[in-house]
Amino acid sequence: MSAAVSSSLRPWRFAPLNPEACQDGKDSSFKGVVFDVDGTLCLPQNYMFQEMRSVLGIDKSVDIIGHIRSLPALKDRTAAITKIKDIEQRAMVKQVPQPGLVELMDYLKSKGLKRALCTRNFETPVNHLLKTHLSQHEFLPIITRDTPDILPKPDPAGILHIAKEWGTKPEDLIMVGDSLDDMTAGHLAGAATILLLNDHNQALKEHEHTHFWIKRLDDMISILEYGIAEPKVNPKDDDGDWVTEE
Structure with a gap:
């Protein structure tokens, strides 16, 4: 299955998940997060x-x-x-979890947010990572290289399939990954994209398909707590304070 949705880079807005940070009283339309695996949930195995x-x-x-x-x-x-x-x-067997992995997943679980995987890895190493490091967390659906009839990233088909399974719009999702394929798949699907930085992907911070970037997975917690409105803005300013929506 292959599908593409035209999507220009746009301000991506959602109500902060922290009730005390909400100024207009509106509920967030944010439904969940789609994660890549290698280089995102675990350290890169290049x-x-x-x-x-x-x-x-x-x-x-x-x-x-x-x-x-x-x-x-x-x-x-x-x-x-x-x-x-x-x-x-x-x-x-050499997989090492990313810093902040469990903290982020515990936070998403506490907020009742959905989590899914969209990866080009095969099913066996994906299941090994989940069983070893995230046994208390559920990811549904899981799109891998073994999933039939869905083209791999950068095609957006996997993300669109996840949105359909969740009964929501791709615009209500975030795609988190470490590669251009991740950013492109999310962007074409219409989702927001967050790039997890490493030593090899710094240039992607400025790519047109990247909305935001983080240095650690648990940096996402403050983004979700306080909300972000403008693309291309690192969620932390030069003083290390979080930039919140006015």
Whole structure:
């Protein structure tokens, strides 16, 4: 399933989740958060992609999934997928949760907000991460590389599917990730996007598909508590205070 929604970067507004910070008394239309996995819920395991390209015999300019899809023979596609799964399964035991992961998830759970996953990882390492580090939290639906009939990011189909399952509009969601694919998928779906910064994605702070950026996952708590109106504004000012909606 593939779908795209035209969406220009716009001020994204919602009522602060902290009742004391609400000035107009309006309820928030914010329904939940969609998360990427590798590099977002856990620290990046970039070495995996180098290994994948090596075993597939492709260079870094070639998209891994696109390459596999382009293989003409089913047996070749199956063999390539098996190699990728083997690398991910070896790497999953080395997953390290992102700083602030549990704190953010506990906060979202306390507010009754929905959580879902949209990742290009296979299902096994995703389930390992959830079982090992987030066993008290529920993510529904979970879109992985194994999910049939939904094209992977940067196609927005996964996010649109999640919004439909939740019975809400994509505009009421946030997509959180660490890559351009994450930002593009969220933007095309019509959702707000939050970039989790690392040493390799700093340039994406200024990309047209990035609404906001954070340094740690639990930085999102104050964003949601107090609300943000303008895109391209880091939620903290130079003095470390949170910028709130007037």
